[in-house]
Amino acid sequence: MPTLPPAGPDHFFGELRVQTWRPFTYFYVGDTAPLADLDPLLDRLMAQLGAACDAAAVRPLGPVVLRYGAQPERGAEVWWLQAGCPVAPGTPASHGAAVCDLPAFHCAAMLYWGSLAHMGELHTRLTEGLRAQGLRAGAEGREWYLCFEGDASPNNVIMLQRGLA
Secondary structure, three states: OOOOOOOOOOEEEOOOOEEEEEOOOEEEEEEEEEEHHHHHHHHHHHHHHHHHHHHHOOOOOEEEEEEEEEEEHHOOOOOEEEEEEEEOOOOEOOOOEEEEHHHHHEEEEEEOOHHHHHHHHHHHHHHHHHHHHHOOOOEEEEEEEEOOOOOOOOEEEEEEEEEOO
């Protein structure tokens, strides 16, 4: 793997791991936007997800999970984005949120501890790790917010997953 600057005192990157993530039922809201507009879209989706969970009395079985990918048919700069959480099988769609059963997900993954300020570096490290191991990224990415205290918190724990082609 290429040498990157070491992690700082307020953040840490784990090692790349290839894994097959278990299937789960996903309660989510989603939309599309140009790459440059994904942050405001995410803010809107998180508010919608919270409102839908509250209104439907949905009990998440895990943390917030973001799913995303480019839409090449609409231009490389248009992306789809979903914000959701694992729920019990049979949970109904409700209050603007959809539900689907996600299959097992073969991916490369890395854990990260720290603020969102270093998320770009996390994505770079994962991409470079894939190349170094001769792996090709698939179309879908996922972020699991295992512990989230706020954008600037050094205590956040995030698992980044990239599907493999």
